[in-house]
Amino acid sequence: MSYQVKLKDRIAHVEILSRQKEQLLVSVDGKEYALDFVKIGKGSYSILYQNKSFNVELIPINGIKKYDVNTFKNSFEVEIIDAESKYLASRKQTQDSDDEAVITSPIPGKVVKLFVEKGDTVEAGQTVLVISAMKMESEFKAPKAGVVSAVNVSEGQSVDSRQELVIIDFH
Amino acid sequence: MSYQVKLKDRIAHVEILSRQKEQLLVSVDGKEYALDFVKIGKGSYSILYQNKSFNVELIPINGIKKYDVNTFKNSFEVEIIDAESKYLASRKQTQDSDDEAVITSPIPGKVVKLFVEKGDTVEAGQTVLVISAMKMESEFKAPKAGVVSAVNVSEGQSVDSRQELVIIDFH
Amino acid sequence: MIKKVLVANRGEIAVRIIRSCREMGIQTVAVYSDADRCALHVLYADEAFHIGPSPSTESYLNIDNILRAARQSGADAIHPGYGFLSENADFSARCNDAGIIFIGPSPYAISTMGDKITARKTMMAAGVPVVPGTEGEIDSEEEALRTIEEIGLPVMIKASAGGGGKGMRLVKNDKEVKSALRAARSEARSAFGDDAVFIEKYIESPHHIEYQILADAHGNVIHLFERECSVQRRHQKIIEETPSPILTPERREQMGEAAIAAAKAVDYRGAGTIEFIVDKDLNYYFLEMNTRLQVEHPITERVVGVDLVKEQIHIANGEPLKLKQSELKQQGHAIECRVYAEDPDNNFMPAPGKVTHIDIPYGVGVRVDGSIYEGFEIPLYYDPLIAKLIVWGKDRTEALERTQRALKEFKITGVKNNLKFLERIIQADGFVQGDYTTHFIDENKDFLMRNDPCDQNCEDIVIVTALMEYLQKLEKASPKEMTALKNNWKDFTRVRSVFRL
């Protein structure tokens, strides 16, 4: 069976050819890899490839399909492309634009200012809310003109990273 | 509801009087404790009692009733006494002696020598098997005379701590 | 003799102070806000007292609550750490009034050094070089113009009560003087409620070099050499080292004497730091004095072989200094890297959150001071400094090589951090050559923001590993979780784009 995995702009086709205990034979975009592949802890792997030692650590992002991945030298975001992702991607391609924008914060913080209510019309670039964390304030702006269809937070509220804060509808 | 907890030779009677978030009110053998009680990780707790800071770590032993417990200064084995334990204890008291001895190793290791088979008669003090770990060999002996009723391991086999190795029947 | 110390702080410095107290057999009391019930300093201290809600104004800056905790616990001394109340003259005075030893200088020393104009005047009187400029605050625009004519452009207009770059204006040509002066005053008024400003010569390629001093209650003052702190981003230090790669032995000694003179001028007692600005010709000028322990104090501890927190406590006990200036030496080279919970790839946005995994570097020459543990939720209310890596080498080359090694071993997952950014600083030419000013970060932005290359093998292995983890999780997912996954999918049928800053 073949899988698709996305790393940065690359979508790799991966096939698992065989697995016997630690010995894993896979092909990535046609290139074969014989790996000595061992899980050594939660989300933590040791891989020997041609006797080179690689340590890979994965932290799941919202579910099981996306991971922050750390190696000795690099950090990546990797996504497994399954039927759902493909469907979404295909829908996205057939449309001219997105239906809506979901404003999220990449970090946890506290909403110190909220400038919109549900139903408000916003301009592109208009500041929608301000989040404060560790004594630094960050403004969040509307990417395009639209109408606020949902406001899920209030001033003074603590929010998680990637939590949906405000949704702006473009239609 | 009242519980019984065993620590060394002491059996303490514990009653949980109330719990509101971190604030835990309990009585141990009649002495009341108002504790600020927080779980900070797997089996790891921070407790403030009269502003004294206690850190307690628990490692379960074979199930959920027995724990190795570490504090800043001490280590204990603690056991929760429930109906099952009480029943066993009462049965034990009404009998003159145990029915059988189960020989276990307190540490993981490798069986380097096995001197008995099922059905063998053994004398008190007779060496039953030898376990080796980290280049040190330990002899395991029969506590009383009896008949070997089960041998669950063979020479060269690796064994876990507390695994039942040999059972000797005294009747 | 101090028997019980309340540490009026949090984070790595609170833990660090408790460590030295414990080594001295002194009992320790932690204080904590709502957000810090599970913080390491609370777990690590002998006792812990709650002092208020999460915002620091209501807890770590709340003098009444802290003094109440001190009384309740029976602490006979308070260590303020750095930040928070450490340079608050009122707090020092309130401790004295309450009969509790404040482990730090007198209110007089704090307030004299806390006001930039007063400090400047005091230093000039003591013969410590200051940046050429006005002696006191500016009374008129004419005076400003006269001063500028004297010292020459460019100049910096600074708020007397200032800090953090507020109320500061750089003037490069004559025409800008008046408008810059007005802007600085108005900004100073709204930021600090005080529009006093003064003018200083602007040093073009400055080094930030500071001196550690110790002063006892018997008039003995010594310096423990310098720390080079020029690697800064927005006035926040990132990497410090000692010895400074640019100082000569003669200049080192001169500046040390100036630092001692500065401390003596305010009858200083305790540990303090004299910050100098140094130009490319090694002219040095007093910048300010930090009347407390510095974040970067461990590199001095390492090369001089001293425990500064213990020295602070001995001094607070009234004991005379045992260290003699003539016996002190810098042994080898030490570097400190500050690990921040921030995202260098996203404009250094702070990144609170839950730490899921930590790999701490060990082994020869490595010290780590930190305040996080696996499962700890870094609160969003406080400073993003979560750990300090202090590395020693027999010389600067070995210290650099070892710092690289240690940074590569250091892994913190769950929260974004600047470990890779630190690694790139250590690799940057200017840093390796020891030839850098406070403009270093800006001047090397391109190099510092670059990611290490990952060849195809490395990428492919990452891809395979993520897939294997996914497949294993898919297999283990319970029916309930599968439903959740499906519902998730339904949510997605309306196309959304998720915007981040």
Add this chain to the structure above:
Amino acid sequence: MIKKVLVANRGEIAVRIIRSCREMGIQTVAVYSDADRCALHVLYADEAFHIGPSPSTESYLNIDNILRAARQSGADAIHPGYGFLSENADFSARCNDAGIIFIGPSPYAISTMGDKITARKTMMAAGVPVVPGTEGEIDSEEEALRTIEEIGLPVMIKASAGGGGKGMRLVKNDKEVKSALRAARSEARSAFGDDAVFIEKYIESPHHIEYQILADAHGNVIHLFERECSVQRRHQKIIEETPSPILTPERREQMGEAAIAAAKAVDYRGAGTIEFIVDKDLNYYFLEMNTRLQVEHPITERVVGVDLVKEQIHIANGEPLKLKQSELKQQGHAIECRVYAEDPDNNFMPAPGKVTHIDIPYGVGVRVDGSIYEGFEIPLYYDPLIAKLIVWGKDRTEALERTQRALKEFKITGVKNNLKFLERIIQADGFVQGDYTTHFIDENKDFLMRNDPCDQNCEDIVIVTALMEYLQKLEKASPKEMTALKNNWKDFTRVRSVFRL
């Protein structure tokens, strides 16, 4: 110049060697047995090669497999660490034959020092004091009796090829001589296939003090002072410190010169250790030479300010020593505690198993070298040494206080370990006073086996916490697990007693 090093070892020393290689920009190759696929040295090295099944005779002692891995990886040098093949003259020779640099001394130096009688003769010829006794091996019982008459009782009869206490007999009175001689020979024959024995004066209250030396290929030999290693249990060192609390400056220098003479006598090259036995009057006698890095080398690194692994590599590269004897100094005091996976409460039985949690001590003056991580399964095939705590203080008092602090912070759960036992050693009167011999552990057994008291509050809190954990687990237990619990109960209806050693 060495570019790639294969580390023919495992555990903390393999990781420690890789660290220094990495700092020098040298590529590293790990080797591993079946049991060690997930060991830290494999994860940490650039490359890793499998060299055989778990028993060390089939892997870490398998010269052919190790040389094959060296060839395959293109390593130009092999570092043997300590133990395993590090003092195997044949291995050193085989490396030379294969054109691979052996980071250690020549086969000649290893074999000369490896045989006790040859070493003894060589030392006597070089003027290094040896314990009074026979010059070579004993040929007859008459010779034995004559020797004993010369040096006086008590004496020790030792196997020439001996080690680990085998083939050793203490003789306290005349009547025992003959039978002891026969027993020692027969034991030596069956243990080492060689019944050669010799006789030495028995030192009643000995100190075990060793000297670190470095020798380059150009005839330069220096010593890096002593390590006091008298805290031993069954000939296994537990705690070491430097400087030794009993040496005078004069004796320190004399012994250093003797150590250099010993190394020169075998044309030594690399890092080595001369072990001396020292009596209560500070008479010192050569005991043996360890022709490799020692477990306790980090305390020397700390007080002298040197990285011994790097020095080994420089020497192997043919570079002359940069360190000069006259410039070396002991700065402050360092103590090493060896953390073993063993159960002090159960006759020090070794305790392999899975590490569930580790709290490592950090902060000022603390270094940790280790090989375990959370989730790691300590294999049952190898030495129980899992970590070393190395603590520095400006003097012995501070080093002791800091060691106590660090040991209290140090927690390893999941496997039994000797951390509490180490803490009690540090607290024992004899140790605190620096007045201890190799009999220290035996003489202080009662104190060392004592547990810290736990008052009623402490006990009660432990009880409550265990109960709360139990109740939480009970609540979360799935129906399947509940069935298992019940079945377990059924098993128990037949009364059993579980015997442990």
